[in-house]
Amino acid sequence: MSNRLPLVRTAGELRKTVQGWRKHGEKVALVPTMGALHDGHLSLIKLAKKYADRVVVSVFVNPTQFAPHEDYNSYPRTEEQDWHKLAAGGADAMYAPNVHEVYPGDFATRVEVAGVTQTLEGISRPHFFSGVTTIVAKLFLQCLPDVALFGEKDYQQLLVIKRMVKDLNFPIVIVPGPILREPDGLAMSSRNVYLDARERGLAPQLHAVIKDMAFDLVAEREVEETLAQGVARLESAGFRVDYLEIRDAETLLPLEGIVRQPARVLAAVYLGRVRLIDNVAVLPE
Ligand code: AMP
Numbered sequence: 589m590s591n592r593l594p595l596v597r598t599a600g601e602l603r604k605t606v607q608g609w610r611k612h613g614e615k616v617a618l619v620p621t622m623g624a625l626h627d628g629h630l631s632l633i634k635l636a637k638k639y640a641d642r643v644v645v646s647v648f649v650n651p652t653q654f655a656p657h658e659d660y661n662s663y664p665r666t667e668e669q670d671w672h673k674l675a676a677g678g679a680d681a682m683y684a685p686n687v688h689e690v691y692p693g694d695f696a697t698r699v700e701v702a703g704v705t706q707t708l709e710g711i712s713r714p715h716f717f718s719g720v721t722t723i724v725a726k727l728f729l730q731c732l733p734d735v736a737l738f739g740e741k742d743y744q745q746l747l748v749i750k751r752m753v754k755d756l757n758f759p760i761v762i763v764p765g766p767i768l769r770e771p772d773g774l775a776m777s778s779r780n781v782y783l784d785a786r787e788r789g790l791a792p793q794l795h796a797v798i799k800d801m802a803f804d805l806v807a808e809r810e811v812e813e814t815l816a817q818g819v820a821r822l823e824s825a826g827f828r829v830d831y832l833e834i835r836d837a838e839t840l841l842p843l844e845g846i847v848r849q850p851a852r853v854l855a856a857v858y859l860g861r862v863r864l865i866d867n868v869a870v871l872p873e
Contacts, residue, residue: 614641618733624778653719
């Protein structure tokens with residue numbers, strides 16, 4: 589790897605790098621990722637540049653957000669390619685710390701948000717959000733950015749981070765980025781590489797179904813009926829549905845009848861052993 593884009597390995601080095609920028613009055617953005625970078629990640633860097641002079645991208649597969657049966661060991665790790673993508677994508681530093689640097693043997697703290705974590709992903713993946721909030725709180729304190737960007741692809745995660753930032757008074761502005769999709773509608777994800785050819789052919793149906801649901805809801809079809817048809821369509825397309833829900837866009841509380849406020853259709857499905865998540869906005873007139 590050449591030395592054009594700094595590859596930072598420790599929190600101390602990161603602090604020094606960021607302090608150097610700040611001395612010149614530059615604003616700093618952080619884009620946290622787990623690497624295996626795709627255009628969705630790169631779109632967040634592009635967006636970050638509208639809010640800050642410098643963009644740090646962290647690349648860290650965070651063990652505390654994986655349950656023992658999940659894919660921590662097999663999660664795609666493509667550090668060298670990631671570095672090249674970040675260099676081309678306009679990042680100013682890649683922060684890729686070692687797992688022992690982030691979590692020394694005597695690490696004993698967990699950051700936990702209640703409420704908005706206790707539904708959807710929080711039910712299917714009980715360890716997940718406290719792992720996310722713990723690592724994001726650490727990254728915020730290590731980097732001290734002005735702005736941090738999170739994709740709407742992980743819609744509930746975005747709400748959880750906003751809650752944490754408000755509750756713990758992090759002086760950081762959270763900026764959401766829209767979901768980047770493949771031309772056939774499949775939301776870009778590092779985990780899409782797990783799909784075999786047949787599954788990859790079916791996968792875009794997830795977006796097709798939830799997009800139709802959002803359309804129907806805006807046309808005043810009732811929540812209950814829209815959900816029942818959505819589940820039936822997903823199952824007949826070959827998905828196993830983990831959850832399919834229509835929720836208030838801010839609180840994620842369930843809705844009934846005709847939707848009159850900003851809402852979200854959120855889904856998690858399995859195709860074989862691969863778990864896909866996606867969501868779309870419902871914006872009644
Ligand atoms: P990950 O590496 O999957 O943890 O994702 C890092 C960040 O990129 C998170 O804020 C994600 O929501 C965001 N992200 C992942 N996929 C997409 C996508 N298809 N479009 C926009 N943002 C995304």
